[in-house]
Amino acid sequence: MAYDHFVIQRDINFEVRRGEIFIVMGGSGCGKSTLLRHLIGLKSPAGGRVFFDDKDLWALPARERDTMLLKMGILYQSGALWSSMTLAENIALPLTAHTRLKPAEIGDLVALKLSLVGLAGFGDYYPEEISGGMQKRAALARALALDPEILFFDEPSAGLDPISARRLDELILHLSESLG
């Protein structure tokens, strides 16, 4: 992994199996978020390969890679909810764009995802109107929208109080047990 000639990390080899929770830990600036960007198709590695379902992510044509990326759900460090949309719209957008579901079905799915993260009834709220912990959970609901096969979390508890962080960790464990 490198930015131009500046090498962040080299010789990273690991494998994540289905149903497994895999954690990457390290000091600030060691390249955790950069590694994530390589895994989720935002940055190509300076050398080496990223395999997903035995396919080399960065060797695939762009269109196939885009299709493969739909199998991944990502919770960004800041949540990165679209601030001009309500929580329901945030979750519905990927469903509208990438499935042929009817609006009523999308509405049911949005309600389900919100209830999974304990935010039932908050669909009409804008991100700015809810707390940081709720934003993280709403972002998780959006990450779950397309029933991804793998979920990536970039420092999920960053910026949260210990209680909210613990709840989010438990939620991730529950989801892993149920969806795994």
Place this chain on the structure above:
Amino acid sequence: MSAPSLEIVQESPTGITLRLAGDWRSGGATPGVEQVVNWLETAPLCRRIGFDCRHLTRWDSLFLTFLTRLIRHCADRGITIHDASLPEGVRGLLALASAVPERQDAMRELQSGGLLLTWGRHTLRFIRDFAGLAEFTGETCLAFGRLLLGRARMRAGDLFALIQECGPNALPIISLIALLVGMILAFVGAVQLKLFGAQIYIADLVGLGMAREMGAMMTAILMAGRTGAAFAAELGSMTVNGEIDALRTTGFSPMEFLVLPRILALFLTIPFLCLYADVVGIFGGALVASGLFDISFSEYLVQIQNRLRPIDFEVGIFKCAVFGILVAVAGCMRGLQCQRNATAVGLATTSAVVTGIVFIVISDAVMTLIITALNVFKR
């Protein structure tokens, strides 16, 4: 991939089993919950529903929405759901989904939109806007008061950077627009003046037009689009990122720290930009007069010298200084009023430009009336 199927099996007069089989993922034609609901309508004695999922091969969230709708319906009718036969993952997710009950008090009420109600809302918004303007103006005056008393906290470095941005950095666009406006004024006027053989008065037309009105107006409108919009975008982004809150909580007044230097910078630089625009516009008129209407540069300059007096420039510069304050106020006000989302920054920027131009036009009308009433241009 086997097709999804649903079979309702009546085990007893009070109980049924739903046999769910096949691939229940979205994309296939999965059976709707209505099929079960309709069946239950014909069996009022039914009090228990069980599941047989031995032949269920795949499922996803759509299967869960089927079950949640069924569970909700059964809860309303007092029917018990026996979910022991559902896949373990499904039971886990259903438990998770029902762990936190829906917050009914969080639901938003739909607002109906009658004509009267719409007018009412617009009126209230207008009043709030006006109150916001009055409040902002008041706070600005107080901040200026503190500045005069030497109590305002702002950084000199910020002020100099803003002066650089508002003044010298704006010269290229001011040059281009002022030159073109001067040329257009000269050309449009000269076509008519030539009918009377009075082309020499092009100098009067361009000189008076630029010095008294057009130089100030064009400079102010350019600064509204350029600098006013930049102020709104900058302060709007700071609002979205919580930087304004951070300033407040660390004891800095955004009015002193952010608004004052911007208003001062534009107020101090815009008179010079206006004077520069006047000169460039007059030069543009000279280009047209000498190039197309056989008037030499020296004739043009002599005519300008005879016709224009310092008061003509002074009035234009005074107007432009007022416009400068108003443009800066509009930009800063809209930036600080920005909501906390990305769209709002765009709206704040647009609103800053529109508000700035409206302020310019209204204040120009008022000042022109006053100047006329005072007979300032009397020879």
